[in-house]
Amino acid sequence: MDKVVVITGASGGIGAELALQLGAKGAKLVLSARRKPELEAVAARAGSESLVVVADATVRGDMEKLRDAALQRFGRIDVWVNNAGRGITRSVAELTDEDIDVMMRDNVKSALYGIQAVLPHFKSRNAGQIVNISSGLARLPLAAFRSAYSAAKHALNALSACLRLELKQSHPGITVTVVMPGVVATEFGINALGGGPDSRTLPGAQSVEDATKAIVDVIESPRAEAYTNPATKADVERYYRDVEAFETEVAARFRR
Numbered sequence: 687m688d689k690v691v692v693i694t695g696a697s698g699g700i701g702a703e704l705a706l707q708l709g710a711k712g713a714k715l716v717l718s719a720r721r722k723p724e725l726e727a728v729a730a731r732a733g734s735e736s737l738v739v740v741a742d743a744t745v746r747g748d749m750e751k752l753r754d755a756a757l758q759r760f761g762r763i764d765v766w767v768n769n770a771g772r773g774i775t776r777s778v779a780e781l782t783d784e785d786i787d788v789m790m791r792d793n794v795k796s797a798l799y800g801i802q803a804v805l806p807h808f809k810s811r812n813a814g815q816i817v818n819i820s821s822g823l824a825r826l827p828l829a830a831f832r833s834a835y836s837a838a839k840h841a842l843n844a845l846s847a848c849l850r851l852e853l854k855q856s857h858p859g860i861t862v863t864v865v866m867p868g869v870v871a872t873e874f875g876i877n878a879l880g881g882g883p884d885s886r887t888l889p890g891a892q893s894v895e896d897a898t899k900a901i902v903d904v905i906e907s908p909r910a911e912a913y914t915n916p917a918t919k920a921d922v923e924r925y926y927r928d929v930e931a932f933e934t935e936v937a938a939r940f941r942r
């Protein structure tokens with residue numbers, strides 16, 4: 687694959703696996719997160735031409751520096767993956783102001799800063815792909831305890847769709863893609879604000895290798911949306927057909 691790909695949150699989980707799978711295909715990688723040793727270990731395993739940039743996705747200036755470092759090293763960016771994100775374990779009744787702010791910062795502003803950093807470069811070429819890693823919870827009320835995370839990912843989907851529509855008119859060469867994983871066996875659960883269940887032990891968790899293949903696929907064949915697990919897409923279709931019936935079924939499934 688002859689593409690320069692920037693990945694945020696590449697030090698672990700889905701972002702690290704994406705680096706490995708794209709590296710195996712020969713992509714040039716720009717790997718970013720806050721933990722340098724972990725990033726360097728991923729870069730070494732990716733076995734491809736790569737650049738490591740320590741950056742916090744929730745700091746706008748860091749995303750601008752990430753873009754500049756990528757352009758300086760490779761001369762262009764073809765794909766920018768906004769993958770950094772964080773969950774929460776808190777019911778709506780218990781949410782604090784800070785919970786909401788952290789979820790919006792870590793899941794919406796982080797991606798927005800990435801989008802706004804790379805967009806001028808993509809517009810100047812009328813080419814490029816933005817991939818936002820969202821969640822099945824951006825469409826489905828399957829996990830009430832993820833509350834503000836689910837809301838933030840809904841917001842990310844909405845911003846992505848607005849951007850896609852805008853660019854269709856002005857810069858049709860740029861693709862905006864939303865990928866919606868189901869539960870994936872990473873450290874996401876234990877990294878959630880407030881702790882909570884380990885995603886690796888949840889029933890139906892998809893392996894990180896399988897989930898990541900869907901992201902590689904949308905980079906090889908750019909399109910608007912993808913689910914990493916076909917069961918999520920089927921659930922979304924059922925949900926929009928009959929919201930009340932779906933919620934009743936989910937509530938019964940999880941009733942204690």
Ligand SMILES: NC(=O)c1ccc[n+]([C@@H]2O[C@H](COP(=O)([O-])OP(=O)(O)OC[C@H]3O[C@@H](n4cnc5c(N)ncnc54)[C@H](OP(=O)(O)O)[C@@H]3O)[C@@H](O)[C@H]2O)c1
Pocket residue numbers: 694695696697698699700701718719720721722724741742743744768769770771772773792796819820821822866867868869870871872873874875877885
């Ligand atoms: N696993 C799931 O079940 C699941 C399901 C649906 C959607 N997703 C989404 O998939 C994406 C990746 O999740 P994951 O499962 O791989 O989670 P993870 O195992 O917790 O990994 C998160 C990655 O993001 C980085 N990160 C977190 N905050 C950051 C920040 N402020 N700036 C830069 N990097 C940051 C972390 O690295 P550092 O700590 O080194 O910065 C780490 O590399 C997230 O957007 C998540 O919402 C996950």
